[in-house]
Amino acid sequence: MESLILQAASRFMMPLFLSFSLFLLLRGHDLPGGGFIGGLVFSAAFALHALTFGLESARQTLRVEPKSLLGTGLALAILAGILAVVQGYDFLTGLWSTFQTPMGELKLGTPLLFDLGVFLVVIGTMTTIAFELFAEGEQWNP
Amino acid sequence: MTALDTAILIPFALALVAPWAVRFLGPLAPAVYALGALATGGLVLGAARSEGGGFWSADVVRTWHPGVGVEWALKVQPLGLTMALLITGIGAMIFLYAAGYFGKKPGLPRLYGLLAAFMGSMVGVVTADDAITLFIFWELTSVTSYLLIGFNPTERARNYAFQALWITGAGGLILLAGLVLMGLAAGTFRLSEMGSFADHPFYTAILVLVVLGCATKSAQFPFHFWLPNAMDAPTPVSAYLHSATMVKAGVFLLARLDPLLGGTALWSTTLQILGGTTLVVGSILALHHTDLMKLLAYTTVAALGALTMLIGLAGTEGPLAAKAFGYFLVAHALYKGALFMIAGAVDHEAKTRDVQLLSGLRRTMPATFVPAVLAGLAMIGFVPFLGFLAKEYKLASALSVAFPWTLIAALAGAIGSAFVAARVVGIFWGKPSEKAGAAHEAPPTMLVGPYLMSLLGLGLGAADLATGGAYLKGLAGILGPEPGTMPEALAMTALALSLASIVVGVAVAANWGRLQFAWQGFVARVKVGPERVHEAGIAGLRSLADRHTRIVQHGMLRHYFAQFFGVSAAVIGTMLLTRHGLPSFVSHTDPVPFEVTVALLAVIGAGAAVFSNSRLAAVAMLGISGFAVAAVYLFFGAPDLAMTQLLVETLAVILFVLVFRLLPRFRRLSSGGARIRDAAVSLGFGAVMTCVVLAVVQAHAPAPISTFHAEGSAPLAKGTNVVNTILVDFRALDTFGEITVLALAALGVIALLRLTPEKEEKWSR
Numbered sequence: 053m054e055s056l057i058l059q060a061a062s063r064f065m066m067p068l069f070l071s072f073s074l075f076l077l078l079r080g081h082d083l084p085g086g087g088f089i090g091g092l093v094f095s096a097a098f099a100l101h102a103l104t105f106g107l108e109s110a111r112q113t114l115r116v117e118p119k120s121l122l123g124t125g126l127a128l129a130i131l132a133g134i135l136a137v138v139q140g141y142d143f144l145t146g147l148w149s150t151f152q153t154p155m156g157e158l159k160l161g162t163p164l165l166f167d168l169g170v171f172l173v174v175i176g177t178m179t180t181i182a183f184e185l186f187a188e189g190e191q192w193n194p
Numbered sequence: 195m196t197a198l199d200t201a202i203l204i205p206f207a208l209a210l211v212a213p214w215a216v217r218f219l220g221p222l223a224p225a226v227y228a229l230g231a232l233a234t235g236g237l238v239l240g241a242a243r244s245e246g247g248g249f250w251s252a253d254v255v256r257t258w259h260p261g262v263g264v265e266w267a268l269k270v271q272p273l274g275l276t277m278a279l280l281i282t283g284i285g286a287m288i289f290l291y292a293a294g295y296f297g298k299k300p301g302l303p304r305l306y307g308l309l310a311a312f313m314g315s316m317v318g319v320v321t322a323d324d325a326i327t328l329f330i331f332w333e334l335t336s337v338t339s340y341l342l343i344g345f346n347p348t349e350r351a352r353n354y355a356f357q358a359l360w361i362t363g364a365g366g367l368i369l370l371a372g373l374v375l376m377g378l379a380a381g382t383f384r385l386s387e388m389g390s391f392a393d394h395p396f397y398t399a400i401l402v403l404v405v406l407g408c409a410t411k412s413a414q415f416p417f418h419f420w421l422p423n424a425m426d427a428p429t430p431v432s433a434y435l436h437s438a439t440m441v442k443a444g445v446f447l448l449a450r451l452d453p454l455l456g457g458t459a460l461w462s463t464t465l466q467i468l469g470g471t472t473l474v475v476g477s478i479l480a481l482h483h484t485d486l487m488k489l490l491a492y493t494t495v496a497a498l499g500a501l502t503m504l505i506g507l508a509g510t511e512g513p514l515a516a517k518a519f520g521y522f523l524v525a526h527a528l529y530k531g532a533l534f535m536i537a538g539a540v541d542h543e544a545k546t547r548d549v550q551l552l553s554g555l556r557r558t559m560p561a562t563f564v565p566a567v568l569a570g571l572a573m574i575g576f577v578p579f580l581g582f583l584a585k586e587y588k589l590a591s592a593l594s595v596a597f598p599w600t601l602i603a604a605l606a607g608a609i610g611s612a613f614v615a616a617r618v619v620g621i622f623w624g625k626p627s628e629k630a631g632a633a634h635e636a637p638p639t640m641l642v643g644p645y646l647m648s649l650l651g652l653g654l655g656a657a658d659l660a661t662g663g664a665y666l667k668g669l670a671g672i673l674g675p676e677p678g679t680m681p682e683a684l685a686m687t688a689l690a691l692s693l694a695s696i697v698v699g700v701a702v703a704a705n706w707g708r709l710q711f712a713w714q715g716f717v718a719r720v721k722v723g724p725e726r727v728h729e730a731g732i733a734g735l736r737s738l739a740d741r742h743t744r745i746v747q748h749g750m751l752r753h754y755f756a757q758f759f760g761v762s763a764a765v766i767g768t769m770l771l772t773r774h775g776l777p778s779f780v781s782h783t784d785p786v787p788f789e790v791t792v793a794l795l796a797v798i799g800a801g802a803a804v805f806s807n808s809r810l811a812a813v814a815m816l817g818i819s820g821f822a823v824a825a826v827y828l829f830f831g832a833p834d835l836a837m838t839q840l841l842v843e844t845l846a847v848i849l850f851v852l853v854f855r856l857l858p859r860f861r862r863l864s865s866g867g868a869r870i871r872d873a874a875v876s877l878g879f880g881a882v883m884t885c886v887v888l889a890v891v892q893a894h895a896p897a898p899i900s901t902f903h904a905e906g907s908a909p910l911a912k913g914t915n916v917v918n919t920i921l922v923d924f925r926a927l928d929t930f931g932e933i934t935v936l937a938l939a940a941l942g943v944i945a946l947l948r949l950t951p952e953k954e955e956k957w958s959r
Contacts, residue, residue: 081913084833086921092841099848119944122937129930144926148912161912163922166929170922173933178845180940184947185852 055104062104066113069097077171078164087167091174098175099182107186118179125172132166198254198268198321201237201278204230205314212307224293224639227306228286234317235282242270253323253386263377267324269386276520277320277446280527281439285313287643291535292430294639295542305345309434312338316439320446325373325383332369332411332443336362339440342431343424354423357728361410361420369407369447375400376454385450392458401455405448405464412444412498415472416724422479422491429538432487433643436494437531442523445501449519456509465506466595470603472499477610482713486537486547486618490530493573493614496607497526500588503600507591514594514680518587521666525572525580525651532569532647533618536562539636539644540621544629549617554626558633561641563622568648570619572655574612574696580655582692589688590680605695612699620703752864756875763879770885777888788829796822809860813850817843834917 073093080086102110136145148161195203208215208230216223254268270278288309296302315338318331336359344355373383379396380388391397408414413421421441425432435441448465455461476496483489501522507515539562540555541547556563568579575585585608592604621630658665702709770776799818806812820843827836864872903924904916911919921929 080915080918081922082915082918084837084915084917086834086915086918088921089834089837089841092838092845096841096845096848099845103848103851119940122940126934126937129933133926133930144930146911146923146926159912163911163913163919163926166926167918167922170929170933173936177936177940181943182845182849182852184943185849185856188947189852189855 058104062100066097066101069093069100073097077167080167081163087170088174091171092178094171094175095178095182098179102182102186107183107190110186111183114179118176118183121172121176122180125169125174125176127169128172129166129169132162132169135162135165196254196268197237197241198270201234201241202268202314202318202321204234204237205310205317209307209311209314212310213303216303216306223302223306224290227289227310230310231282231286231289231313234313235279235286238270238275238278238282238317238321242275258324258327263383264326265324265383266327267384268321268327269323270321271386271450273446273449274320276524277442278317280524281313281316281320284434284437284439284527284531284643284647285309287531287535287646288430288434290639291433291538291643292428294637295428295430295538297637301345305342305428305430308338308342308345309430312342312434312440316443319443323385325377325385328385328447329366329370329373332447333363333366335440335443336366336411339424339435342435343427345427345431348426351426354420354426358420358424360732361417361728365407365410365417368403368410372400372403372407375403385454388454390457391454397455397458398460401461401464404451404455405468408444408448409468409502410444411447412441412502413472413495414444414468414499414502415475415495416727418472418475418495419723419725419728421495422488425485425487425491429487429534429541432491433531433534433538436491437527437534441494441498442501442527445498445505445523448502448505452505452508456505458509462506462509463597465502465509466597466600467506469499469501469503469506470599472496473503473603473607475499477606477613480610480614482710484549486540486549486621487534489549489614489617490533490537493611494530496610497522497530499603500607501526503603504588504591507595507600514587515591518584518591521580521587522584524654525584528647528651528654529569529572529579529581532565532644532651533573535640535643535647536566536569537618539640540633542640543636544633546629549621551629552621552627553624553630554622555630555633556622557626558630559622559635561635562644565641565644565648566619566622568652569644570615572648572651573615574699575608575692578652578656578659580651580658583655583658585692586685586688587680589691590684593684593687593691605691608692608695609699609702612696613703616700616703617706752872756872759879760875763875763882766886767878767882770882770889774889774893777885777892779888789826792822792825792829795819795825807860809854809857810851813847817847820846832917834915 073090075090076085076093077087077090078085080090098110098114101113133144136147137143139147141147144162144166146161146163148159148163151158151160208227215226219226254266256266258264258266289306292302292305292309296305312335315331315334319328319335322328322331339362340355340359343358344352375396376388376391377383379391379394379400382388391400394400410417413419421436424435427435452461473496476492476494476499480489480492480496483492501519504515504519504522508519537547540552540559543559544552544555546552572579572581575581589604589608592600595601654666796819799815799820799822803812803815803819806815820839824836824839824843827833827839903920906924907916907919908914911923913919913923
């Protein structure tokens with residue numbers, strides 16, 4: 053789609069979308085957000101990018117193959133569960149540790165890792181579907 | 195972690211790292227893997243020794259699924275120890291052998307990984323004391339052997355692998371039913387804590403299920419055909435699976451359960467008939483084959499039949515048959531493993547395994563010739579090989595039973611093994627054939643196994659004979675009490691029969707050139723066998739599935755929708771009306787203008803979508819509905835849901851737009867009747883869902899789970915966003931299931947879009 057307005061807007065929107073999506077992912081445990089919503093925002097950004105600049109450009113910007121995000125995400129989610137098993141808890145028990153940093157308390161735990169897995173799987177799924185449909189479209193209406 | 199846990203862990207760990215370890219270790223890999231196998235065997239042996247006296251070990255028990263009484267329980271018993279030593283000892287030689295067999299060809303890491311995983315599963319089977327633990331390892335052997343049999347990337351290997359999986363897998367399910375019944379009847383799944391079931395009302399059912407399960411695994415008639423077919427695998431696999439391990443699992447389990455199920459006429463007779471028939475069928479079917487592997491495979495079927503028959507005989511004849519079982523179990527594993535390896539070495543060097551094309555290999559492969567003769571003599575049952583002892587006791591125990599079938603079977607087996615041994619070892623005699631002349635000696639790694647195993651068979655037998663049966667005392671007692679001395683008359687009769695059967699077997703083999711045509715003519719006329727029945731059954735199942743799919747999976751999206759929503763509305767509506775009744779439609783609060791506006795927007799959006807004349811407009815209208823729902827979420831304090839709804843709506847519109855480019859022009863295709871039907875389904879589903887939601891809101895659950903989540907969120911899950919703590923902590927396993935579904939859906943989209951026949955060519959590049 054050769055729309056100047058869309059292209060100009062997209063250039064500004066992409067970084068905003070992407071940082072917003074990470075923001076949602078990280079704040080999700082305490083405030084509205086989380087891996088699922090963050091992943092949707094991320095995917096929306098790339099769907100928009102593909103609509104504006106074409107599939108090839110979107111693929112290059114994403115850098116990784118969308119399919120590989122599916123496996124990576126699932127592996128991270130399993131890892132989050134296994135970490136608890138290794139410590140002697142049930143599969144997927146949340147483990148937390150708190151670190152003192154100059155900027156305040158930092159709370160890290162396996163649920164964040166799990167949420168990161170969800171985030172990646174959602175991105176992988178949505179971008180895979182979008183990119184496949186784009187490719188299909190370009191094949192019939194080049 | 196105890197020695198037994200470690201023993202099972204080692205092979206699986208070796209399997210996991212195989213893809214990297216085998217490449218990284220290079221020429222050291224066979225030695226490392228062989229040592230790993232020996233370490234496993236050593237640990238099992240060590241565990242057994244630690245419990246003074248007999249070869250029993252302490253129990254290893256961990257809770258696994260306490261709710262259903264399933265435990266991770268291991269215990270070594272004499273029979274299990276014997277099996278574990280065979281499995282790991284032969285496994286070690288197979289690792290060496292495979293390295294020589296594969297040489298520089300690729301695929302060794304995969305083979306090593308699968309072999310190691312298979313070995314671990316087998317060790318698990320023979321050391322498990324909990325019936326369910328045992329079953330899980332049992333199934334693991336089925337799965338790993340499926341992968342091993344189908345190792346070669348050919349259509350035929352895949353089919354035969356599937357055949358093996360299908361038969362042993364179906365048998366596994368039957369076995370599971372039997373084991374569960376045993377657990378219910380005994381009140382425990384621990385085999386060592388169960389008593390005899392002979393008087394229990396479930397006895398007959400348990401016996402039938404267990405025997406069927408074991409018969410499929412150990413290739414008993416009429417399930418025998420998968421085993422010779424599985425010879426399509428690379429030789430190391432055939433040698434390992436079919437000499438000592440996989441196929442002996444069924445026999446092992448029958449023997450292991452003998453104290454619990456045995457001691458009745460039903461058990462003894464069933465096993466005698468089943469085993470005897472398998473022994474006869476295996477021996478007869480071996481006759482017309484000329485492929486080295488097939489010849490050996492059918493005698494393996496016969497040997498498994500003999501072992502099953504001996505378990506049955508042990509019930510009525512006691513000690514003699516029990517001793518024969520112990521001897522034959524070990525003797526067969528040793529000579530059959532050696533012969534399979536030798537057959538593979540011949541195939542590897544002479545490029546054929548057809549006995550008609552091979553002769554005079556003695557000259558070109560002298561180092562292979564020696565173990566071949568030794569293993570062949572053990573198979574025939576020559577003094578002082580262990581095979582001789584096994585055959586003596588086998589014939590003696592068959593002689594002392596009044597049931598003639600067992601004696602006929604034992605004789606058929608003796609003649610058959612003499613025949614096959616003569617055929618197999620015969621390829622080393624005579625003038626070198628064209629193929630044999632071009633052969634070279636096999637690499638040393640391929641000969642270690644045959645030498646060790648055939649010499650072990652000789653040494654063990656000789657030692658036992660020299661000490662008057664004292665050397666292998668433990669082995670003799672694995673199935674029952676140690677017998678006293680055999681009556682001399684019985685021993686002499688057995689010896690005479692044994693000699694006669696050797697003479698007959700070897701004579702037939704020597705004159706097979708003349709006899710075979712008559713036999714082939716007979717074989718060609720047999721049109722119906724279990725394998726044909728099995729094939730017809732599979733074909734029938736496929737065509738049934740085909741017809742079923744055509745009716746249920748017609749590929750029409752709108753009919754799927756109509757079916758799905760129609761059935762859901764009918765089922766849920768019926769349940770609601772019969773169990774709960776209609777909810778109240780009276781509101782207790784006054785409508786708020788904002789809510790009314792949003793609800794109206796949703797209704798207008800849905801209505802406009804239905805009557806729209808363009809796809810894009812319809813999607814936009816649906817979007818309005820979706821945004822209105824998001825507004826409702828927001829209004830009632832569910833920002834997470836609202837955000838998700840908004841994002842999903844947005845992405846859905848983008849995806850729709852992408853799809854629209856590919857669709858033909860918008861037209862009305864449904865007839866008036868179809869449109870009325872669709873409207874009825876939609877309205878019906880909507881009405882039912884409305885009632886369900888109202889009913890849920892009006893119902894007063896005693897203690898809603900949401901209170902627990904809301905109160906526990908911060909202290910238990912360390913987060914204040916309840917929606918998120920539910921997703922990633924309280925119900926993380928559900929979320930994990932959902933993201934798995936998402937990933938699969940994405941793969942499904944790829945498959946749907948890419949794998950159409952027209953595109954297959956394009957993507958297969």
